[in-house]
Amino acid sequence: MKTKILSLTFGLICGMSVFGQELKTENTIHDLIQQHTNTIYDNLIKMRRDFHRFPELSGEEKRTSEKIAEYLRSLGLEVRANIGGHGVVGILNGGKPGKRIAWRSDIDALETDFPDSVDFKSQTPGVRHICGHDIHTTIGLGIANVLSHHKDKLEGVVYFIFQPAEESFEGAKSMIDDGLFDIISPDEIYGLHIAPMPSGSVVVNPELVYAYKSIIEISLKNTSDLDSIVHYTKNLVSGFQNVQPDSKFWDSRNLVDTHVGIYNPNTIYKDYLTVNNNFNVEQSENQVKLSTVIMSSDKKHLDSIPQLIKEAISNSRYSDKLISVNYSKEFPSVINDPNLTNETIQIITKLYGEQSIIPIHGVIPNSNDDFAYFQHQVPGVYYFLGGSNYEANMISMPHTPDFVVDETCIKTGVTYFSSMIVERLDKQ
Numbered sequence: 251m252k253t254k255i256l257s258l259t260f261g262l263i264c265g266m267s268v269f270g271q272e273l274k275t276e277n278t279i280h281d282l283i284q285q286h287t288n289t290i291y292d293n294l295i296k297m298r299r300d301f302h303r304f305p306e307l308s309g310e311e312k313r314t315s316e317k318i319a320e321y322l323r324s325l326g327l328e329v330r331a332n333i334g335g336h337g338v339v340g341i342l343n344g345g346k347p348g349k350r351i352a353w354r355s356d357i358d359a360l361e362t363d364f365p366d367s368v369d370f371k372s373q374t375p376g377v378r379h380i381c382g383h384d385i386h387t388t389i390g391l392g393i394a395n396v397l398s399h400h401k402d403k404l405e406g407v408v409y410f411i412f413q414p415a416e417e418s419f420e421g422a423k424s425m426i427d428d429g430l431f432d433i434i435s436p437d438e439i440y441g442l443h444i445a446p447m448p449s450g451s452v453v454v455n456p457e458l459v460y461a462y463k464s465i466i467e468i469s470l471k472n473t474s475d476l477d478s479i480v481h482y483t484k485n486l487v488s489g490f491q492n493v494q495p496d497s498k499f500w501d502s503r504n505l506v507d508t509h510v511g512i513y514n515p516n517t518i519y520k521d522y523l524t525v526n527n528n529f530n531v532e533q534s535e536n537q538v539k540l541s542t543v544i545m546s547s548d549k550k551h552l553d554s555i556p557q558l559i560k561e562a563i564s565n566s567r568y569s570d571k572l573i574s575v576n577y578s579k580e581f582p583s584v585i586n587d588p589n590l591t592n593e594t595i596q597i598i599t600k601l602y603g604e605q606s607i608i609p610i611h612g613v614i615p616n617s618n619d620d621f622a623y624f625q626h627q628v629p630g631v632y633y634f635l636g637g638s639n640y641e642a643n644m645i646s647m648p649h650t651p652d653f654v655v656d657e658t659c660i661k662t663g664v665t666y667f668s669s670m671i672v673e674r675l676d677k678q
């Protein structure tokens with residue numbers, strides 16, 4: 251594919267004679283990226299299936315990380331391993347000085363007893379890649395292969411971060427705590443997650459991606475009337491939920507429904523606050539502690555809840571029992587940099603067509619990604635890459651028993667994001 255915005259053109263010039271005139275066509279870097287991706291595609295599929303056959307849980311990604319390090323070394327990258335557990339970083343120095351860009355892939359798998367439907371089944375009982383991190387890892391390695399093939403022309407440095415323990419929400423923080431940003435110093439960071447949209451589509455939201463999530467903790471004085479105060483407090487906290495029990499909101503398949511899902515500006519996935527009604531109740535001699543998870547699409551709304559609970563208890567017949575109400579834990583959320591989102595969308599749509607990126611609306615509930623920790627330190631964008639093939643009944647909804655991915659999305663991921671990184675490096 252050729253476009254006008256291509257900033258780098260390479261020397262592959264072929265002469266064509268048409269009606270006696272010599273015409274010249276140039277293969278741009280982006281043509282070469284597509285060609286090279288096609289060349290390595292079969293090998294990438296083999297590699298993905300190998301990761302799928304040998305999945306490893308959060309914190310146990312020894313084999314996976316060794317395979318990653320070995321592959322990156324074979325491409326000539328400088329490799330640092332065992333960062334924050336089984337984290338691996340590959341450093342690709344371009345031929346000229348310039349910007350520094352990081353690409354993150356998560357590498358761990360999940361516990362599940364649901365049978366694997368593919369031919370290349372997981373060989374580890376009870377463990378399987380049902381969140382697509384085998385695809386993420388393969389795309390990260392594919393981009394490393396493509397860009398290393400053209401490293402002499404790159405202006406700057408590309409860091410490939412392979413992060414363990416995403417599912418436990420610990421790996422990103424462990425890598426940072428273990429000095430990741432002393433080893434690398436990216437100006438921008440990018441990453442993706444497989445999603446149930448059609449294979450090859452890229453979906454992105456220019457701001458908050460996942461709902462804010464906090465754990466509320468309410469401490470009360472112990473009382474002989476324990477059942478009654480626990481019942482009252484659970485009802486009180488649950489009453490702040492503003493999503494009806496019979497709402498389509500609760501069925502995650504509706505996320506991609508064209509009427510109520512995230513493609514629609516009037517999506518039901520906005521302006522919500524949910525309370526998990528599975529409270530944890532801890533009783534000691536002097537006090538009882540209730541805690542549960544509250545999620546919201548709106549940080550201010552979420553932050554207002556402890557005070558509202560405090561006021562309600564203070565005005566109830568249990569007022570003398572109140573000790574404290576606060577969030578005992580607040581999780582960071584994935585928040586995309588609006589400028590980088592818009593600029594990178596423009597790069598991809600100009601190169602690969604308007605249909606290549608689908609904007610989304612609202613905020614996705616009940617999910618998160620510890621990519622958020624990286625974004626706290628470095629501006630970046632987290633994309634969704636469609637992995638479904640509806641005709642073939644392949645639906646890539648992460649964490650569902652039938653999760654399966656149309657592998658053609660690997661080609662799209664490697665091509666689009668290799669091109670995007672090249673263009674970002676070129677933009678000083």
Ligand SMILES: [Zn+2]
Pocket residue numbers: 381417648649
């Ligand atoms: Zn997951």
Ligand SMILES: [Zn+2]
Pocket residue numbers: 381382383416443648
């Ligand atoms: Zn995941």
